[in-house]
Amino acid sequence: MKDALRSFADQIGSEGPVAVAGGKTHWGVGGWPATGTKEVAAPVGVVAHEPAEMIVRVGAGTTLEELRSTVEEGGQFVALEADDPSKATVGGVLAVGLGGYRRLGWGPVRDSVLEMTSVTAGGEVLRSGAPLVKNVTGYDLCRLFVGSLGTLALTGEVVLRCRPIPEAETWWVGEGADPFAVAAGLYRPLSVLWNGIHTWVGLAGYRVDIEDQARTVLGRAFRPAERPPPLPGRLRRSLTPRDLRALPSTAGVDRPWLAQVGVGVVHCGEAAAERIGPVGPPSSGVWDLHRALKERFDPAGRLNPGRSVSGVAAGAGV
Amino acid sequence: MTTAALVRDLGVALAPDRVRAGALELALYERDASMLTGQASVVCFPTSAGEVSAAVRVCRDHGRPFVPRGSGTGLAGGATPLGQVAPVVIVTTKMNKILEVDSEQRFAWVEPGVLNLDLSTAVAHLGLHFAPDPSSQQSCSVGGNVANNSGGPHCLLYGVTSAHVLAMEVVLADGSVVVLGGIDPEPEGLDLRGAFVGSEGTMGIATRIAVRLTPLPPCVATLLADFSTIHDAAAAVTGVIAAGIIPAALEMMDATIVEVVEAYVHAGFPTDAAAVLLVEVDGLRGGVDVCTSDVEAILKAHGAREVRVAADAAERAAWWKGRKSAFGAIARIAPSYYLHDCVIPRTRLVDVLDEVGRIASSRDLVLGNVFHAGDGNLHPLIVFDRRAPGVLEKVHEAGRKIIETCVAAGGSLSGEHGIGIEKREAMDLVFTEVDLEAQKWLRDAFDPEGRCNPEKILPRGGSRCGDISSLPPGAWV
Amino acid sequence: MTLRLDPDELAACVSCGLCLPHCPTYRATGEEMLSPRGRIAAMRAVDAGAGIDDAFDRMMQTCVQCRACETACPSAVPFGRLMERTRQELAPRSVPAWQRLGYKALGSHRSLVGLTVLGGAAQRAGLVPHALARRLALPKLPMRQARLVPTGVDVWLFTGCVMDAWQRRVHESSIEVLDALRVGVALPGPGAACCGALHVHAGLHDEAVRLAGRTMGAFPGTAPILVDSAGCGAALKDYGHLLGRAGAAAFSARVFDIHEWIASRADQLPPAIDGAPRRRIAIQDPCHLRHVQRADSHVRTVLRPYGELVELADEGRCCGAGGAYSVLQPELAGLIRTQKVAAISAVEADVVASANPGCSMWLGAAGVPIRHPMEIVADAAGLHRRRWRPGRDRKMSRWLASSGKFGSGWKR
Numbered sequence A: 001m002k003d004a005l006r007s008f009a010d011q012i013g014s015e016g017p018v019a020v021a022g023g024k025t026h027w028g029v030g031g032w033p034a035t036g037t038k039e040v041a042a043p044v045g046v047v048a049h050e051p052a053e054m055i056v057r058v059g060a061g062t063t064l065e066e067l068r069s070t071v072e073e074g075g076q077f078v079a080l081e082a083d084d085p086s087k088a089t090v091g092g093v094l095a096v097g098l099g100g101y102r103r104l105g106w107g108p109v110r111d112s113v114l115e116m117t118s119v120t121a122g123g124e125v126l127r128s129g130a131p132l133v134k135n136v137t138g139y140d141l142c143r144l145f146v147g148s149l150g151t152l153a154l155t156g157e158v159v160l161r162c163r164p165i166p167e168a169e170t171w172w173v174g175e176g177a178d179p180f181a182v183a184a185g186l187y188r189p190l191s192v193l194w195n196g197i198h199t200w201v202g203l204a205g206y207r208v209d210i211e212d213q214a215r216t217v218l219g220r221a222f223r224p225a226e227r228p229p230p231l232p233g234r235l236r237r238s239l240t241p242r243d244l245r246a247l248p249s250t251a252g253v254d255r256p257w258l259a260q261v262g263v264g265v266v267h268c269g270e271a272a273a274e275r276i277g278p279v280g281p282p283s284s285g286v287w288d289l290h291r292a293l294k295e296r297f298d299p300a301g302r303l304n305p306g307r308s309v310s311g312v313a314a315g316a317g318v
Numbered sequence B: 001m002t003t004a005a006l007v008r009d010l011g012v013a014l015a016p017d018r019v020r021a022g023a024l025e026l027a028l029y030e031r032d033a034s035m036l037t038g039q040a041s042v043v044c045f046p047t048s049a050g051e052v053s054a055a056v057r058v059c060r061d062h063g064r065p066f067v068p069r070g071s072g073t074g075l076a077g078g079a080t081p082l083g084q085v086a087p088v089v090i091v092t093t094k095m096n097k098i099l100e101v102d103s104e105q106r107f108a109w110v111e112p113g114v115l116n117l118d119l120s121t122a123v124a125h126l127g128l129h130f131a132p133d134p135s136s137q138q139s140c141s142v143g144g145n146v147a148n149n150s151g152g153p154h155c156l157l158y159g160v161t162s163a164h165v166l167a168m169e170v171v172l173a174d175g176s177v178v179v180l181g182g183i184d185p186e187p188e189g190l191d192l193r194g195a196f197v198g199s200e201g202t203m204g205i206a207t208r209i210a211v212r213l214t215p216l217p218p219c220v221a222t223l224l225a226d227f228s229t230i231h232d233a234a235a236a237v238t239g240v241i242a243a244g245i246i247p248a249a250l251e252m253m254d255a256t257i258v259e260v261v262e263a264y265v266h267a268g269f270p271t272d273a274a275a276v277l278l279v280e281v282d283g284l285r286g287g288v289d290v291c292t293s294d295v296e297a298i299l300k301a302h303g304a305r306e307v308r309v310a311a312d313a314a315e316r317a318a319w320w321k322g323r324k325s326a327f328g329a330i331a332r333i334a335p336s337y338y339l340h341d342c343v344i345p346r347t348r349l350v351d352v353l354d355e356v357g358r359i360a361s362s363r364d365l366v367l368g369n370v371f372h373a374g375d376g377n378l379h380p381l382i383v384f385d386r387r388a389p390g391v392l393e394k395v396h397e398a399g400r401k402i403i404e405t406c407v408a409a410g411g412s413l414s415g416e417h418g419i420g421i422e423k424r425e426a427m428d429l430v431f432t433e434v435d436l437e438a439q440k441w442l443r444d445a446f447d448p449e450g451r452c453n454p455e456k457i458l459p460r461g462g463s464r465c466g467d468i469s470s471l472p473p474g475a476w477v
Numbered sequence C: 001m002t003l004r005l006d007p008d009e010l011a012a013c014v015s016c017g018l019c020l021p022h023c024p025t026y027r028a029t030g031e032e033m034l035s036p037r038g039r040i041a042a043m044r045a046v047d048a049g050a051g052i053d054d055a056f057d058r059m060m061q062t063c064v065q066c067r068a069c070e071t072a073c074p075s076a077v078p079f080g081r082l083m084e085r086t087r088q089e090l091a092p093r094s095v096p097a098w099q100r101l102g103y104k105a106l107g108s109h110r111s112l113v114g115l116t117v118l119g120g121a122a123q124r125a126g127l128v129p130h131a132l133a134r135r136l137a138l139p140k141l142p143m144r145q146a147r148l149v150p151t152g153v154d155v156w157l158f159t160g161c162v163m164d165a166w167q168r169r170v171h172e173s174s175i176e177v178l179d180a181l182r183v184g185v186a187l188p189g190p191g192a193a194c195c196g197a198l199h200v201h202a203g204l205h206d207e208a209v210r211l212a213g214r215t216m217g218a219f220p221g222t223a224p225i226l227v228d229s230a231g232c233g234a235a236l237k238d239y240g241h242l243l244g245r246a247g248a249a250a251f252s253a254r255v256f257d258i259h260e261w262i263a264s265r266a267d268q269l270p271p272a273i274d275g276a277p278r279r280r281i282a283i284q285d286p287c288h289l290r291h292v293q294r295a296d297s298h299v300r301t302v303l304r305p306y307g308e309l310v311e312l313a314d315e316g317r318c319c320g321a322g323g324a325y326s327v328l329q330p331e332l333a334g335l336i337r338t339q340k341v342a343a344i345s346a347v348e349a350d351v352v353a354s355a356n357p358g359c360s361m362w363l364g365a366a367g368v369p370i371r372h373p374m375e376i377v378a379d380a381a382g383l384h385r386r387r388w389r390p391g392r393d394r395k396m397s398r399w400l401a402s403s404g405k406f407g408s409g410w411k412r
């Protein structure tokens, strides 16, 4: 893998606009790369899965599907989701930094990242974090890079946290229940999704617990579901968990949307997104910090030119 | 400009009686719980973000660095004032109000000086708590937890502080105020919140923090297992994890520690055991029962002589009190201690503990181990009497060897206490110059003039050999 | 000048800060100057030659000597001893003549009673300035008090100074409760007028030793000595250390907090009166019961049959009374009391139980409905009736009625 990383760094070099192409499932997020941007590919493949350490080292170009099937053999999984796991790459998912339906139970994408090996704008290999489940050695560049759309450094290899596959994961769907009361009544649910009419509930863990929760909290209003519902659209909005309550009036029930109750993410299409309105831009002070970071990490602006981290959640196209 | 002028201007910015420069008082703020000593020029106690900002502006105008300080329980010298000119220490202890508790959305806005345990106590009636639980939780501040990205026994399952901070208001080194992160899940832009957490007070002063509140588990079982060898105990730790179980907490104490702790809490720890594991599982009743019996079986299979399950909340509390007061209780053996904090791959526990034991015994040093075994976070504790001739050199040497051993085993410098001053010169054991340079970019973007808590985390250049004995005088004394 | 403290005792502090939140003065201010860790560091500095200045003196005088830090300290720093020694060294410069006079008065029962009557008269005549009364947290001083009557020779009851002068009804209740247990109570002569606790705290070592010697003389024989004032009990139990004599240690071994002694006979306590409302009793732990005598659980054992016990959420933090502390450090004591009152009003209680007269007076002055556990037991078990005194009982029933109202007033 050392060689793969080396050649990744060589491809990136130290001059000229450059971007890493993954599965291109979210290629337009944050803006399209400027014309003339060189596209490079990150190393592919699972380098090592160490179940006893609960970590996996993987090339950033590896698809989520490949990662899943390798880690599964050791009875574990990695808490990353994408709508098209056979195409989406680890590096891409981390660069975009947005989680899927199970964020309520799994936590945000960034909490799964333990170490990142990236290439700087100067073409040098940069390591941050450590291949350990706990570590506070030095500044947390990993968190800075997750969701940065490759505008600060380009990631070649990462170490991710693995978790044991729970005894069971089940989904339920019901109509007419108050999703907020359901979410509050459940103990550490995996997911509670709501489209204004239906509520889907994901539960994971010990079978006895799931049965108990289904009986005592979900009750008759819910019936088993095969899987969570499909995405209503490729856009998303970020609201406070409480503001979700108003969605039937703000977004309307006629336009498709799906809210992650307890989290605040709303998946939707153009129509609902427009009704909800754009996400506010960062304050000027925060924006100054962004500029100061970009000036230091990529003074020439060669990493992913044309992309901006403001507007990611607004999803400028797909 | 003179210190007198600085005191005057700070007095105008805050209130004269909350700005102190008496020699005795300054001496009390020259270090944190680490005993790495520096020198403060002024100590001040703001009561609001506005005052923090005003104080920081005064520092800027006077060309003075400043050091944020919470409860001063840090163990790496993070709050120890160092700088070309003696810094102003800005203490957050008078900013200790819980501003808002939102039980529906499960978060709270708090001032930085709120004590970790006070927050959990205050929201317990809502069935909630603040999950990071450092052993110092009764004393340490939420601001300090954020700055150090603190962990604790239960972070094995619940995650360290970073996973429990939604947003914060920060006064930057130029006195401006920004809010990083947000209550909504995907705020625009970079995760500056995540970058700030763990920055050890070098990127600004958090003046208001939105923390996530976690439901209290409906059912908890605490197991105490005793082993006749450390090896068995370490193997049992690996066994539990290998079985696909992540307990809420998985802690180990060796014989030295168990003995002093038992003398303090009288919790019924087996003082003849070579090692004791404290395992907690929580969740819903059914799962906890299944998990408890699985864990019990694994512990027994790995040679546990006895596995006890806490009979009631009082017994559980006594066990945890014992675990959490271990660092202090060690002073019953000898008055000084040097506590390490390294992380290693969990599967290397046995060899590293062996080697660490050898490092201490070959130097005639008393060593105890009390640590977060579940995530491989070691806390070797060397106990000594600094008045014994030559002992300090031996302690320093052993400390360096311990760090080297952990790094050689694939570990890292700190699992939760941070780098501070203590380990900055060891940073190049785990990072290249490129790595460190990039970390400096982050720091500089927040504080281009290096006025916020200078000389912390990053090595000073110059000595780059990871030599810990090149510390300021007074280290660990 | 140095403090001549035991270097091992000083070295035992590892600066971990685990004591900080338990220290009332640190809690009130958030300042290291007012924390155990800071005070120890300062003592160390002085013994290393830093010299004593006003700042140091203030650090030491502001300590309530509640010894909560001692209970909290995992490395067993004997803070109380360090502070007592330090105060002793500081006494010549820090205790002014007027204070010494006050301490002298405590040692003399007659002058205290005399002053009390005078003070009571002055209060009634409106002669005591309001501010002074508040500062001293004076209760309404009793003008006339019933004489205590001994009931036997099984145990001694320590009567003390302030308590006997100002709160004799507590002693009455104690005797009544012991009477119900069929335990005869002997009363000491005037020699037991003062235990010397406040003198120890102030660093007036010689005076304390003199009072201790006199007190010991007042309790001949081997009968247990029961104490219903937490502060006095702690002092009597420390005579062995104070005097450093085997005889003193033997004397101390005879001393019991009254709850401690009754707790082992709790099954013989009389039942509560039929039909009496079960009141919610909040427990205020006097520091010298909890941190010094470590007898806080016994108060609960004794009270449990008579009401529903309610714990405060502040882990027994000090109320700021601290013997003479509330008089000498009124500002800090007030801040500390405010926090205590907040903790009390956060629980819904009808009455607060405190086993120390100083705490009772100090919290009572802030409007807290506070009673000694022995009074609560005597009320609830209807023991006052055994020695019927019309005037008193009318007052008592009036109090009971009003405390019911007061109780609801305490609800949040």
Ligand SMILES: Cc1cc2nc3c(=O)[nH]c(=O)nc-3n(C[C@H](O)[C@H](O)[C@H](O)COP(=O)(O)OP(=O)(O)OC[C@H]3O[C@@H](n4cnc5c(N)ncnc54)[C@H](O)[C@@H]3O)c2cc1C
Pocket: B032, B033, B067, B068, B069, B070, B071, B072, B073, B074, B075, B077, B078, B079, B092, B112, B133, B134, B135, B136, B139, B140, B141, B142, B143, B144, B145, B146, B147, B148, B149, B150, B151, B152, B153, B200, B201, B202, B204, B205, B206, B207, B327, B328, B416, B417, B453, C015, C016, C017, C018
């Ligand atoms: C007995 C003992 C046990 C401990 N156990 C643990 C443990 O289990 N896990 C663990 O992780 N740690 C532990 N610690 C270390 C320490 O308690 C933690 O690091 C704690 O979070 C520090 O909090 P504090 O308020 O004392 O911070 P301080 O020591 O005052 O400061 C720590 C750092 O934070 C910075 N800082 C403080 N407040 C702010 C703010 N508002 N904004 C920006 N920066 C700020 C300071 O500059 C400094 O760099 C222990 C310490 C002791 C003494």
Ligand code: SF4
Pocket: B328, C012, C013, C014, C015, C016, C017, C018, C019, C020, C036, C037, C040, C069, C072, C073, C074, C075, C076, C077
């Ligand atoms: S007195 Fe005890 S608890 Fe307080 S800082 Fe010192 S060692 Fe720690």
Ligand code: SF4
Pocket: C022, C023, C024, C025, C026, C034, C035, C036, C039, C062, C063, C064, C065, C066, C067, C068, C069, C070, C079
């Ligand atoms: S005795 Fe009480 S007031 Fe004094 S330092 Fe200890 S805790 Fe604080």
